[in-house]
Amino acid sequence: MIQDFITIIQDYWLLLLIGQYPNGPLGGLANTLILSALAIALAFPVSILMALARLSKWWFLRWPMTALVYVTRGVPLLMLILWCYFVIPLWTGADVPSFLIMLVTLVIYQGAFLSEVVRAGIVSLGQGQMDAARALGHGYMGAMRFVILPQALYNMIPSMISTFVSTIKDTTLGYVINVPDLTFAASQVNNQLLTQPFQVFLILAVVYYILCWSLTYVANSVERRIARRRAGPRNARLPAEAAPLKTITEQL
Amino acid sequence: MSTSVSEPQAATAIRIADVCKNYGDYQVLKNINAEVARGEVVVICGPSGSGKSTLIRTVNRLEEINGGGISFEGQDIHAPMRASELNKLRSRIGFVFQSFNLFPHLSVVENVSMSPIRVKGVSPATAHDKALKLLDRVGLADKANSYPGQLSGGQQQRVAIARALAMEPPVMLFDEPTSALDPEMVGEVLSVMKSLAAEGMTMLCVTHEMGFARDVADRIWFIDAGEILETAPPEEFFKNPRHPRAQRFLADLRH
Numbered sequence: 001m002i003q004d005f006i007t008i009i010q011d012y013w014l015l016l017l018i019g020q021y022p023n024g025p026l027g028g029l030a031n032t033l034i035l036s037a038l039a040i041a042l043a044f045p046v047s048i049l050m051a052l053a054r055l056s057k058w059w060f061l062r063w064p065m066t067a068l069v070y071v072t073r074g075v076p077l078l079m080l081i082l083w084c085y086f087v088i089p090l091w092t093g094a095d096v097p098s099f100l101i102m103l104v105t106l107v108i109y110q111g112a113f114l115s116e117v118v119r120a121g122i123v124s125l126g127q128g129q130m131d132a133a134r135a136l137g138h139g140y141m142g143a144m145r146f147v148i149l150p151q152a153l154y155n156m157i158p159s160m161i162s163t164f165v166s167t168i169k170d171t172t173l174g175y176v177i178n179v180p181d182l183t184f185a186a187s188q189v190n191n192q193l194l195t196q197p198f199q200v201f202l203i204l205a206v207v208y209y210i211l212c213w214s215l216t217y218v219a220n221s222v223e224r225r226i227a228r229r230r231a232g233p234r235n236a237r238l239p240a241e242a243a244p245l246k247t248i249t250e251q252l
Numbered sequence: 253m254s255t256s257v258s259e260p261q262a263a264t265a266i267r268i269a270d271v272c273k274n275y276g277d278y279q280v281l282k283n284i285n286a287e288v289a290r291g292e293v294v295v296i297c298g299p300s301g302s303g304k305s306t307l308i309r310t311v312n313r314l315e316e317i318n319g320g321g322i323s324f325e326g327q328d329i330h331a332p333m334r335a336s337e338l339n340k341l342r343s344r345i346g347f348v349f350q351s352f353n354l355f356p357h358l359s360v361v362e363n364v365s366m367s368p369i370r371v372k373g374v375s376p377a378t379a380h381d382k383a384l385k386l387l388d389r390v391g392l393a394d395k396a397n398s399y400p401g402q403l404s405g406g407q408q409q410r411v412a413i414a415r416a417l418a419m420e421p422p423v424m425l426f427d428e429p430t431s432a433l434d435p436e437m438v439g440e441v442l443s444v445m446k447s448l449a450a451e452g453m454t455m456l457c458v459t460h461e462m463g464f465a466r467d468v469a470d471r472i473w474f475i476d477a478g479e480i481l482e483t484a485p486p487e488e489f490f491k492n493p494r495h496p497r498a499q500r501f502l503a504d505l506r507h
């Protein structure tokens with residue numbers, strides 16, 4: 001049994017790592033990592049813009065963004081992927097690579113979820129912080145940048161981590177539109193071996209687990225470092241600040 | 253006396269002319285007319301819900317008004333203007349909140365120096381030095397690198413005053429600066445305010461501290477149900493208030 005795993009890894013490690021590259025497109029774990037990293041890196045700023053649009057006093061920003069967030073959150077990710085897969089080429093008239101379609105879909109989807117987290121973080125700070133910043137002469141954007149967002153985003157770290165982890169997991173759905181990622185490579189391996197699906201997909205699961213776990217680990221230690229810098233434990237306000245954190249994590 | 257709110261002139265710091273404000277059908281401020289002279293200390297008092305906070309927040313336009321105008325150093329602060337212009341005006345009006353509203357993610361010295369750097373474009377080194385001087389002045393030089401959550405309420409409010417002073421405003425507004433404090437901390441905040449008044453700062457303070465009003469104020473505005481019913485120097489106001497509701501308010505305070 002152990003021997004099976006070793007043999008599979010020995011025979012197919014390169015395919016699992018980089019797919020068909022350099023004879024075909026880059027795939028495998030490398031592509032999964034690139035897709036996840038890009039999706040997270042883009043979904044993060046997009047979610048802040050979406051949250052700001054939803055909190056905007058201008059209806060022409062607020063209404064369409066609210067509609068987009070509601071629709072996106074109410075539709076299974078798979079539907080959104082298939083929809084983008086068929087509609088984006090129609091609109092653009094171009095042959096858009098499936099990787100790009102998957103990336104766009106993930107950014108919109110995770111951006112919508114994350115924007116709710118960011119919005120909750122901003123709203124839960126209350127009016128006092130904004131008032132204080134405005135009274136000192138900061139403009140709306142300055143107040144957001146220097147006063148509101150640093151606090152809101154910090155409070156949101158746990159929720160953001162879980163969104164990022166689910167982004168990594170969601171990249172697997174790229175399989176249905178033939179994004180050459182790790183899942184795709186694993187199923188290629190499975191198709192060649194035919195007799196060892198349990199072993200192949202267990203290897204796949206272990207790799208995803210390690211990925212998600214290490215992201216959580218890194219993010220947690222970043223959070224701890226910030227908390228230490230702000231002298232958390234002796235901080236009398238901490239219980240009050242910790243409470244909303246927990247609720248929002250639970251909502252996810 | 254002219255009620256025009258936008259004439260440049262020297263003696264008046266704040267002129268409130270015919271200000272009306274409502275929340276829906278409910279009228280919070282009814283035709284308020286009042287002036288604060290330069291260097292004057294005015295205490296606003298009145299029962300809870302009478303509109304004191306609303307009035308003081310209209311002075312730096314944290315609240316909009318529905319009628320009238322408010323001039324600050326001759327400029328109508330409620331006139332239509334660009335956001336950047338309003339921000340500039342606001343930065344010249346210090347505001348101290350009942351609930352301190354320090355920025356918890358910044359250290360004490362950063363709380364004080366951030367706005368001069370970001371709003372006025374002062375160099376970080378200069379702003380930092382200035383912040384340390386202000387903290388020294390409010391008696392908190394040793395707390396410069398602490399975070400707000402590590403300070404007592406009285407200390408936080410003194411930092412908030414230093415933060416407002418860092419913008420070098422010619423006018424300071426206070427909305428019940430000591431109401432959220434434990435009794436033993438009220439004194440330290442009031443003494444900072446007293447020293448400010450002694451240096452000639454123009455101040456408009458909402459407070460229930462009648463001792464402070466008696467000692468420091470040049471004039472008292474008594475406000476009830478959205479109207480200023482009486483403005484008088486403190487001796488006069490406390491000795492023989494003219495309006496029956498002011499009499500009742502003072503009688504209630506003594507109990």
Ligand SMILES: Nc1ncnc2c1ncn2[C@@H]1O[C@H](COP(=O)(O)OP(=O)(O)OP(=O)(O)O)[C@@H](O)[C@H]1O
Binds near residue numbers: 280299300301307
């Ligand atoms: N955002 C709001 N919407 C509706 N009504 C409001 C709002 N803010 C204040 N009010 C009402 O306006 C009235 C005046 O409120 P304000 O806060 O100015 O009173 P105050 O004199 O400062 O009272 P306190 O001494 O309790 O601070 C109150 O009756 C209050 O309920």
Ligand SMILES: [Mg+2]
Binds near residue numbers: 304305306428
């Ligand atoms: Mg009030």
